[in-house]
Amino acid sequence: xxxxxxxxxxxxxxxxxxxxxxxxxxxxxxxxxxxxxxxxxxxxxxxxxxxxxxxxxxxxxxxxxxxxxxxxxxxxxxxxxxxxxxxxxxxxxxxxxxxxxxxxxxxxxxxxxxxxxxxxxxxxxxxxxxxxxxxxxxxxxxxxxxxxxxxxxxxxxxxxxxxxxxxxxxxxxxxxxxxxxxxxxxxxxxxxxxxxxxxxxxxxxxxxxxxxxxxxxxxxxxxxxxxxxxxxxxxxxxxxxxxxxxxxxxxxxxxxxxxxxxxxxxxxxxxxxxxxxxxxxxxxxxxxxxxxxx
Amino acid sequence: xxxxxxxxxxxxxxxxxxxxxxxxxxxxxxxxxxxxxxxxxxxxxxxxxxxxxxxxxxxxxxxxxxxxxxxxxxxxxxxxxxxxxxxxxxxxxxxxxxxxxxxxxxxxxxxxxxxxxxxxxxxxxxxxxxxxxxxxxxxxxxxxxxxxxxxxxxxxxxxxxxxxxx
Numbered sequence: 001x002x003x004x005x006x007x008x009x010x011x012x013x014x015x016x017x018x019x020x021x022x023x024x025x026x027x028x029x030x031x032x033x034x035x036x037x038x039x040x041x042x043x044x045x046x047x048x049x050x051x052x053x054x055x056x057x058x059x060x061x062x063x064x065x066x067x068x069x070x071x072x073x074x075x076x077x078x079x080x081x082x083x084x085x086x087x088x089x090x091x092x093x094x095x096x097x098x099x100x101x102x103x104x105x106x107x108x109x110x111x112x113x114x115x116x117x118x119x120x121x122x123x124x125x126x127x128x129x130x131x132x133x134x135x136x137x138x139x140x141x142x143x144x145x146x147x148x149x150x151x152x153x154x155x156x157x158x159x160x161x162x163x164x165x166x167x168x169x170x171x172x173x174x175x176x177x178x179x180x181x182x183x184x185x186x187x188x189x190x191x192x193x194x195x196x197x198x199x200x201x202x203x204x205x206x207x208x209x210x211x212x213x214x215x216x217x218x219x220x221x222x223x224x225x226x227x228x229x230x231x232x233x234x235x236x237x238x239x240x241x242x243x244x245x246x247x248x249x250x251x252x253x254x255x256x257x258x259x260x261x262x263x264x265x266x267x268x269x270x271x272x273x274x275x276x277x278x279x280x281x282x283x284x285x286x287x288x289x290x291x292x293x294x
Numbered sequence: 295x296x297x298x299x300x301x302x303x304x305x306x307x308x309x310x311x312x313x314x315x316x317x318x319x320x321x322x323x324x325x326x327x328x329x330x331x332x333x334x335x336x337x338x339x340x341x342x343x344x345x346x347x348x349x350x351x352x353x354x355x356x357x358x359x360x361x362x363x364x365x366x367x368x369x370x371x372x373x374x375x376x377x378x379x380x381x382x383x384x385x386x387x388x389x390x391x392x393x394x395x396x397x398x399x400x401x402x403x404x405x406x407x408x409x410x411x412x413x414x415x416x417x418x419x420x421x422x423x424x425x426x427x428x429x430x431x432x433x434x435x436x437x438x439x440x441x442x443x444x445x446x447x448x449x450x451x452x453x454x455x456x457x458x459x460x
Contacts, residue, residue, distance in 0.1 A: 039440055
């Protein structure tokens with residue numbers, strides 16, 4: 001309708017916007033949802049099959065759990081959260097399934113090189129990206145009980161993007177426990193609620209154990225509920241080693257966030273959002289890795 | 295400038311929003327596993343065709359009540375040949391499409407998803423009509439179809455296939 005010359009003037013009045021609909025995309029959406037429904041059926045078939053094989057049925061039950069936890073529930077969450085989770089900044093990251101993830105509890109100012117310099121100086125190790133090679137190394141290091149300080153962290157999303165990089169500290173060579181913090185560069189000209197401009201947002205949490213996610217039943221790290229402890233630990237290590245870093249606290253930025261992260265763990269916080277200014281920290285020429293000794 | 299009241303949920307059209315991906319996106323695991331699963335599906339199809347050919351006399355007797363020695367039975371080998379040739383062509387096409395998906399073709403991805411969807415729907419009608427789906431019958435091929443569909447419809451595979459080309 002209305003594909004007349006009038007459309008041209010309409011187009012001028014409307015704000016320019018990206019193409020939001022195409023046949024191709026509609027097909028994709030259909031297949032996305034259809035595959036989700038079909039996977040539910042598959043899980044059901046595998047479950048009923050597991051009753052027909054005696055003790056071998058246990059193997060089928062494991063397959064059923066794998067299908068449910070790693071295929072069905074993520075896909076269903078992805079479909080539902082696309083609709084019910086708002087896609088603007090609410091102080092929370094999102095998991096790859098769209099669920100609410102770790103809280104944003106730290107902000108930084110300064111160029112990327114200074115952030116790296118400050119974190120490396122503070123004894124943090126940059127996490128590898130998730131690749132086939134690093135995934136394989138997780139498996140082997142778990143089996144051989146060797147430590148893997150640069151183990152990748154799972155992707156979390158802010159501004160619709162995966163973290164730009166992440167840092168972590170192992171605890172006593174225990175792979176189940178670790179400090180970790182993810183960083184996102186804020187979009188150009190983007191302001192925090194309240195109007196403050198920061199260059200980086202970060203979400204720091206402490207992995208205390210390995211367990212099952214409440215929402216997807218996947219094996220995952222459980223985080224410590226008191227996210228303030230980890231936030232203050234990050235600040236203490238950075239300020240302790242980089243005296244030129246300045247800390248400014250946005251008090252009560254998110255007071256009253258007492259919720260769950262993407263794995264279903266409870267979160268408590270006093271709501272302060274510290275902003276660390278690392279722009280004066282000298283960007284060291286890629287410092288040699290502090291190594292596992294720290 | 296008036297601002298419209300915002301709903302408490304995102305519009306379902308978000309599911310239809312094209313995903314943006316950088317042109318230098320690396321091939322995601324979903325695309326690789328999708329292509330590999332299609333190859334496995336082709337292998338399952340070959341096994342099925344070979345089994346059909348090997349048991350053709352049995353199939354004739356059970357389903358059609360035809361004696362393989364009769365003139366009708368001998369003529370049926372023509373039907374078997376047509377089925378085998380047709381099946382081989384479809385499987386070969388799927389193999390080529392799997393390679394195209396691996397290379398990042400979006401048309402091949404959509405075609406394979408249509409194949410998988412049709413196959414799943416047909417299995418569903420059979421299931422609803424009372425045919426059992428177990429590991430000994432068609433569970434393996436059905437599972438492969440569903441896994442192919444899951445892998446190829448994932449956001450990563452979609453983004454990779456639809457990434458802007460330089």
